[in-house]
Amino acid sequence: MTRKQLVGNLFRVNGLKITRQRQAIIQIFLKSRKHLSADELYQRVRRIYPSIGYATVYRTLRLLKGSGMAEERQFGDGKARFESLLNRKHHDHLICMKCGRVQEFEDDEIEQLQGTAARNRGFKILSHKLELYGQCNTCP
């Protein structure tokens, strides 16, 4: 099943209409490998669907989040970033405080210890966010 079909099914299951606007937004969103802000997504969607409105982008992002297709993140600049969960493996982030570059990484051992730590405290993890802030090696 293609990603597009998968999204279609997820929408239908939830009784959501598959409008041209949503198709355009999802097409751009799934294609992007970066963490997009709502505005970045809006700007890109506008190129293939010029009459799109901010509200529709925000509302669609909320839907994607609500149905587990997207994840919202804050890297400290006041605006939310969104990432697709459909075509990406889980990963965490290294954020350079000097140049602002965001690098992805994953570490199974850390993930497992997180699970243990949560279990020991009677807590069931549904998701997590790990962000390491510092300085990357390409920055002087």
Add this chain to the structure above:
Amino acid sequence: MTRKQLVGNLFRVNGLKITRQRQAIIQIFLKSRKHLSADELYQRVRRIYPSIGYATVYRTLRLLKGSGMAEERQFGDGKARFESLLNRKHHDHLICMKCGRVQEFEDDEIEQLQGTAARNRGFKILSHKLELYGQCNTCP
């Protein structure tokens, strides 16, 4: 050296004036063991310094952050939370997505693996944020 004296020194070193407003804000901020939003801090400071303004609270929080005395966090509700770094050990957070309760925890092993993961990628960690989202055991 008391915390108050420490803050005083840190301010003097940075050439900052120790005004009554800043004293009031810092007094409340250090005393709180919770993650305060700017508004919560403002409301509390207002009780001991009624003429305080939002702007001063925000500006002081920015100073505290800049001089390493406070840390800003986002738990996903759109408003920033601030935590003192002076009287608290580093810790991470378990956030219940059902009741919203925030529980603190620490795990040395995870911290060390974070350091290793970052080093392996040529990255120097200055700080980090780990948030586990899920469901706590007191929630049905």
Add this chain to the structure above:
DNA sequence: CTGCATGCAAAATCTTTGCACATCG
């Protein structure tokens, strides 16, 4: 057709800033 979705603009937050006045050092 009928109800959900959209686009626009206005509203709602949260946060920052300009400016005249106050105050710390």
Add this chain to the structure above:
DNA sequence: CGATGTGCAAAGATTTTGCATGCAG
């Protein structure tokens, strides 16, 4: 005193919402 800080209100920035109209199912 002189430079910094404060309070107010206004401006900014991001996100949400009300409402008339459009369109998917």
